[in-house]
Amino acid sequence: MGRARKSSTKRATLADVAKVANVSAITVSRVINQPGKVSPELGQRVQEAIDMLGYIPNQSASSLASARSGVIGVSIPSLSNVVFNDVLRGIYDVAGASDYKVLLVDTHYSPLEEEKMVRTLLSQSPEAMIITGGDQTRACERMLAKAGMPVVQIMELLEQPLDMNVGFSHYQAGYDVALKMLATGCNQLGFVGARMDARVQQRMAGFVDALRAKNKLNQEYIVTTPEPSSIALGGELFRSLLSASSGAVDGIFCCNDDLALGALFESQRMNIKIPTEMSLCGFNDFETSAYVNPSLSSVHVPRYEMGVKAAEMIINVLNDKGVADKTLDIGFEVILRQSSRASVPPQ
Amino acid sequence: MGRARKSSTKRATLADVAKVANVSAITVSRVINQPGKVSPELGQRVQEAIDMLGYIPNQSASSLASARSGVIGVSIPSLSNVVFNDVLRGIYDVAGASDYKVLLVDTHYSPLEEEKMVRTLLSQSPEAMIITGGDQTRACERMLAKAGMPVVQIMELLEQPLDMNVGFSHYQAGYDVALKMLATGCNQLGFVGARMDARVQQRMAGFVDALRAKNKLNQEYIVTTPEPSSIALGGELFRSLLSASSGAVDGIFCCNDDLALGALFESQRMNIKIPTEMSLCGFNDFETSAYVNPSLSSVHVPRYEMGVKAAEMIINVLNDKGVADKTLDIGFEVILRQSSRASVPPQ
DNA sequence: GGGGCTAATGATAGCGCAAACATTGGGTGC
DNA sequence: GCACCCAATGTTTGCGCTATCATTAGCCCC
Numbered sequence: 001m002g003r004a005r006k007s008s009t010k011r012a013t014l015a016d017v018a019k020v021a022n023v024s025a026i027t028v029s030r031v032i033n034q035p036g037k038v039s040p041e042l043g044q045r046v047q048e049a050i051d052m053l054g055y056i057p058n059q060s061a062s063s064l065a066s067a068r069s070g071v072i073g074v075s076i077p078s079l080s081n082v083v084f085n086d087v088l089r090g091i092y093d094v095a096g097a098s099d100y101k102v103l104l105v106d107t108h109y110s111p112l113e114e115e116k117m118v119r120t121l122l123s124q125s126p127e128a129m130i131i132t133g134g135d136q137t138r139a140c141e142r143m144l145a146k147a148g149m150p151v152v153q154i155m156e157l158l159e160q161p162l163d164m165n166v167g168f169s170h171y172q173a174g175y176d177v178a179l180k181m182l183a184t185g186c187n188q189l190g191f192v193g194a195r196m197d198a199r200v201q202q203r204m205a206g207f208v209d210a211l212r213a214k215n216k217l218n219q220e221y222i223v224t225t226p227e228p229s230s231i232a233l234g235g236e237l238f239r240s241l242l243s244a245s246s247g248a249v250d251g252i253f254c255c256n257d258d259l260a261l262g263a264l265f266e267s268q269r270m271n272i273k274i275p276t277e278m279s280l281c282g283f284n285d286f287e288t289s290a291y292v293n294p295s296l297s298s299v300h301v302p303r304y305e306m307g308v309k310a311a312e313m314i315i316n317v318l319n320d321k322g323v324a325d326k327t328l329d330i331g332f333e334v335i336l337r338q339s340s341r342a343s344v345p346p347q
Numbered sequence: 348m349g350r351a352r353k354s355s356t357k358r359a360t361l362a363d364v365a366k367v368a369n370v371s372a373i374t375v376s377r378v379i380n381q382p383g384k385v386s387p388e389l390g391q392r393v394q395e396a397i398d399m400l401g402y403i404p405n406q407s408a409s410s411l412a413s414a415r416s417g418v419i420g421v422s423i424p425s426l427s428n429v430v431f432n433d434v435l436r437g438i439y440d441v442a443g444a445s446d447y448k449v450l451l452v453d454t455h456y457s458p459l460e461e462e463k464m465v466r467t468l469l470s471q472s473p474e475a476m477i478i479t480g481g482d483q484t485r486a487c488e489r490m491l492a493k494a495g496m497p498v499v500q501i502m503e504l505l506e507q508p509l510d511m512n513v514g515f516s517h518y519q520a521g522y523d524v525a526l527k528m529l530a531t532g533c534n535q536l537g538f539v540g541a542r543m544d545a546r547v548q549q550r551m552a553g554f555v556d557a558l559r560a561k562n563k564l565n566q567e568y569i570v571t572t573p574e575p576s577s578i579a580l581g582g583e584l585f586r587s588l589l590s591a592s593s594g595a596v597d598g599i600f601c602c603n604d605d606l607a608l609g610a611l612f613e614s615q616r617m618n619i620k621i622p623t624e625m626s627l628c629g630f631n632d633f634e635t636s637a638y639v640n641p642s643l644s645s646v647h648v649p650r651y652e653m654g655v656k657a658a659e660m661i662i663n664v665l666n667d668k669g670v671a672d673k674t675l676d677i678g679f680e681v682i683l684r685q686s687s688r689a690s691v692p693p694q
Numbered sequence: 695g696g697g698g699c700t701a702a703t704g705a706t707a708g709c710g711c712a713a714a715c716a717t718t719g720g721g722t723g724c
Numbered sequence: 725g726c727a728c729c730c731a732a733t734g735t736t737t738g739c740g741c742t743a744t745c746a747t748t749a750g751c752c753c754c
Contacts, residue, residue, distance in 0.1 A: 009495075011494075013739095013741085014740065014742095015741095023703080023704090024703070024704050024705075025741080025742090026703080026704065026741090026742075026743095027702090027704075029741070029742060030702095030742095033742085037701085037702075038703085039701085039702065039703090042702085042703085054489070056466060057470050057741080058470070058739090058740055058741070059470040059741095060406075060407040060408075060410035060416065060471075060472055060739090060740080060741090061407075061411050061739070061740035061741040062740080062741055063709095063741090064405070064407045064708095064709050064710065064739090064740080064741070065708080065709055065741040065742040065743075066709085066742055066743080067742095069407065079432055079435050079436045079439060080433065080436050082429055082432070085426055085427050085429070085432070086427065088426050089426045089427050089453075092453055096453075101450065101452075102451070103448065103450060104449070104451050105448075106436075106439050119403060120448060123404050123405070123406040124406050124407075125405060125407055143401065143403070147358070148356075230634060231634045232638065258634075261635065262638060265638045265639060265640055266638075287577060287578045287579070287605075288608065290578075291578045291579065291582065291608070291609060291612045292612060292639070293612055293616065360710055360711085361712095362710080362711095370733080370734090371733070371734050371735075372710090372712090372734095373711090373713095373733080373734065373735085374732090374733060377732095377733090380712080384731085384732075384733095386733090389732085404710090404711080405709090405711070407709090407711090408709070408710035408711040408712090409710080409711055410711090410739095411710080411711070411712095411739050411740065412711040412712040412713075412738080413711075413713075413739085414712095
């Protein structure tokens with residue numbers, strides 16, 4: 001099958017182009033990679049041969065010969081979590097502008113799978129890597145160190161980054177949310193979390209520590225599950241927390257906006273008044289959160305910028321421009337909306 | 348900078364491993380690629396050498412020597428549109444299970460950029476390609492044809508697919524939505540669309556044709572914009588349509604759930620009763636749509652399955668298993684919820 | 695006007711791996 | 725006991741490209 005094909009059955013090579021243009025192979029290579037080094041007339045002749053043959057360079061051969069792949073490896077925990085979309089967009093935008101390709105893998109939130117995926121990425125000889133968080137296995141860290149390439153860890157701020165780091169403090173964000181919710185008059189604060197990956201745990205730790213510091217911590221008001229987040233789950237956990245607290249809770253910090261929206265929609269169905277009977281705050285600031293009624297308080301994170309900065313750091317290092325600071329705190333902002341007591345006008 | 352590095356400064360090669368294990372290079376290659384062909388003792392010895400050196404195969408060299416890259420190229424119009432996430436997840440799940448890597452590019456909804464990106468993908472010598480829709484440039488089609496590899500076009504059903512095709516009829520979906528909305532008692536139907544890519548245009552065409560067939564078409568009730576969709580935009584377009592129709596419209600088909608949710612939230616703020624004064628229907632069936640109050644009618648599409656099927660088709664062809672049918676209609680389902688007159692119980 | 699430059703092009707070699715073919719050393723059948 | 729076969733391992737070669745080192749021709753300077 002597929003034997004018969006128009007024109008030559010095999011992909012054209014540099015040598016084919018060279019023959020047609022009546023030049024040496026290396027000249028064709030230069031027309032493609034260093035056009036300035038070839039005289040305009042010859043360049044044009046070669047270009048015509050390239051077009052005629054529909055020549056597309058073989059990147060494997062190029063990588064092998066030059067030890068440069070033009071690939072940046074990126075590892076994220078989940079393709080379905082919208083949060084990573086914006087980051088990815090930032091990475092792709094910057095990488096694309098510099099003619100780097102992005103090889104993307106999904107670790108399903110598992111360090112072991114991450115290790116396997118990083119191995120896969122490394123086998124492609126990327127020139128740099130962007131990975132999520134700091135939960136790598138020892139073996140994974142060793143591979144990365146051995147590879148000796150620029151690495152950026154994103155999403156969170158690490159104590160001891162492998163190399164470079166762009167993120168923000170989830171702990172501080174959780175802490176700030178607690179303080180703000182207390183300031184708006186909540187007295188019985190609860191926490192709802194799902195998936196419970198490292199970053200969610202940090203948010204929770206900050207939230208809990210703040211409550212403890214203010215002597216407002218009630219362990220029974222903390223509901224978590226390893227299940228992945230969803231709006232449906234947010235509704236369920238909301239009900240769980242209500243019954244666990246016998247309805248005493250008057251404010252809930254949900255570890256992300258999925259859960260928070262689920263809680264908000266469920267509270268509407270249960271006829272619980274928001275924010276008068278119940279305050280809600282999410283995390284990640286989805287677009288929906290700003291427009292739902294009542295609008296949802298959340299923590300805004302400049303995710304696109306985080307991706308951009310991570311990619312820029314890498315491009316700079318690859319171009320020997322150096323990097324001012326190996327660690328960048330991209331920050332966050334707690335945004336109080338109508339789902340919080342001291343409500344502000346929409347948007 | 349970065350000169351000093353632990354252990355050998357260069358990545359270990361097959362030959363290095365071979366020397367340590369005191370075997371030939373090809374034996375090491377076999378341990379990795381065809382373990383059954385090596386005796387267990389030797390295999391073990393080689394494996395130890397691999398572990399000791401932290402050897403990671405060089406995929407570029409492997410691709411060059413074997414003419415197999417293990418890469419599937421995937422091209423989607425947008426990284427930020429959630430719709431493609433589920434499809435991608437399906438593709439990644441199937442590809443990963445068969446040890447194929449996915450190289451993903453983003454065309455920003457531009458056929459010209461798609462052409463450039465396809466060229467980039469082809470330079471990586473993928474073994475197959477998954478691309479979105481049927482709007483390729485002539486040059487792009489030519490490249491793909493010349494490459495002579497399996498290609499699956501996804502998201503929509505094409506009249507003349509380049510090769511294989513998995514999708515559904517956006518036209519039919521739009522048509523069905525119109526009929527269903529009319530059946531629930533709407534009389535003055537409007538359409539709101541953004542981005543207006545090929546698929547949105549097909550939905551609109553189906554919707555419009557159905558209205559025309561029922562003699563219910565009013566061109567003034569059609570509001571579109573080339574801007575990308577968002578919830579915010581949904582609210583704006585909703586207002587536009589209301590004023591364009593002097594408030595006469597009693598049902599709106601939004602080309603996606605972003606716009607529809609924006610319209611729904613805006614209608615709440617304007618105190619327009621849904622569905623009694625206004626019916627709404629979106630497209631894509633986001634999770635939010637099922638849980639928002641009132642819940643939003645939408646068109647459900649099995650996106651994850653679409654990704655899975657596309658990847659499976661490719662894997663089958665690559666394994667010479669053949670494919671039953673080169674075109675697969677994955678279908679859709681119009682789901683009426685509380686935002687439609689003949690409302691059904693939530694969920 | 696000759697030494698020494700640069701710009702433009704070419705020849706050669708080798709990147710790391712696997713395909714293809716070669717070799718070895720038992721087993722197997724009768 | 726001998727022809728045959730297969731399993732296990734090795735040798736050679738080349739995939740398509742670019743780094744490196746020639747080579748040539750023009751050119752500048754004093």
